[in-house]
Amino acid sequence: MTVSSPRVAVCARVFPESLATLEAAGFSVHAHHGDSALQGDQLVAWANGADALLVSASSRVDAAMLDQLPTLKVIANIGVGYNNIDVAAATARGIAVSNTPDVLTETTADLAWALMFAAARRISESERWLRDGQWKSMALDGWLGVDIQGSTLGIIGMGRIGGAVARRAMGFGMRVLYHNRTALPAEDTPGVTWVEKETLLKEADHVILVVPYSPATHHLIGANELALMKPTAVLVNIARGGVVDDVALAHALQSGQLGAAGVDVFENEPNIAKELLAAPNAVLTPHIGSATKRTRLGMVDLAVTNLLDWQAGNALRNSVNG
Incomplete structure (x- = not known):
């Protein structure tokens, strides 16, 4: 079933064109524009009431935080690794989680x-x-x-x-x-x-x-x-x-x-x-393995694509829930 006008909390500064894609698809976008990705209580406050979460590998999302985000249904992680997210806790709560392999x-x-x-x-x-x-x-x-x-x-x-x-x-x-x-x-x-x-x-x-x-x-x-x-x-x-x-x-x-x-x-x-x-x-070097414009944009776009999959009621193409 297609989800209309879902709210997505973007917890790291991403590219304007990626945000525009989400907005064009009907997402209500709550975008963080600061230099540092949101962490801990700040992330929870930012994501309060969100259906979807777009995070980078710099943001830890654990079980205690998920308990404070009861409306959350999907987490799109920007990165191949996803040890920053408690996937088992998310799965137990029915929250889909995706990553961004291949592009980097x-x-x-x-x-x-x-x-x-x-x-x-x-x-x-x-x-x-x-x-x-x-x-x-x-x-x-x-x-x-x-x-x-x-x-x-x-x-x-x-x-x-x-x-x-x-x-x-x-x-x-x-x-x-x-x-x-x-x-x-x-x-x-x-x-x-x-x-x-x-x-x-x-x-x-x-x-x-x-x-x-x-x-x-x-x-x-x-x-x-x-x-x-x-x-x-x-x-x-x-x-x-x-x-x-x-x-x-x-x-x-x-x-x-x-x-x-x-x-x-x-x-x-x-x-x-x-x-x-x-x-x-x-x-x-400060965790710059994927740091070229083409690759980082590709990673964010793939994370956005996973959110569009969820919005359309489809399986996430890069699901890590197991």
Whole structure:
């Protein structure tokens, strides 16, 4: 059954054209235009009386909040990951939840490579040194990084983004290892080899994490795992905060146990562990894996499309309720 004139609470600043699409479809749009996505009590107050919720990954929606939003029927999350939403609690209350897969795959894979290059070639460190006015002469043994070409890449999480990362590696003549809980069919993973996680960590020169966050992947990479890696290795996390023990990573970087890291996602973001901020061999970006105009607009538009599905009485094309 089609739902007419539903009220949607938009809890993060999105593109005007996306809001116009909702309004043209008959939604009553309550749009937040601030720099930061709404959180906690502010989100609940903003969404009071709403039928639909449009949120980004920065907004946590838990069971206690859902109890205060009795009119809510659908949540469209802008992002592939949805650990910011208590999906089980939403499902129990009859609330549909959707995400936005596929549209950000290639852009996020690009950032994984950008972080790997920047960390491996010490770009952030050397740029800070240059800007500080310390460049007085050239030294043959100065700012030595590690090679990408011909090295071994390990990918933990061979899903859509992991596959896109692996495809890029072929052009650099890399040996590519991957680890999932179970090996994928060989025809689906040409040119890459499944290995146990411990083997991957020991053999890879560069490790990229692309797993979803769950209790099973919390601190998937901690002190014990970092100790298995080469002292010259580069670790890149574009997965989710909490997949890596950030403090343990900082200690490994500062002690020389690990060569460098590129990190786009953090535990308790936007609050970053002070130990990690102090590690000069860490390249840190503020969760920008999907941050191009085309991709972010595509994500918001897909979230809007899921709301239009719900409004029309159709199944959400990207439902995560299970």
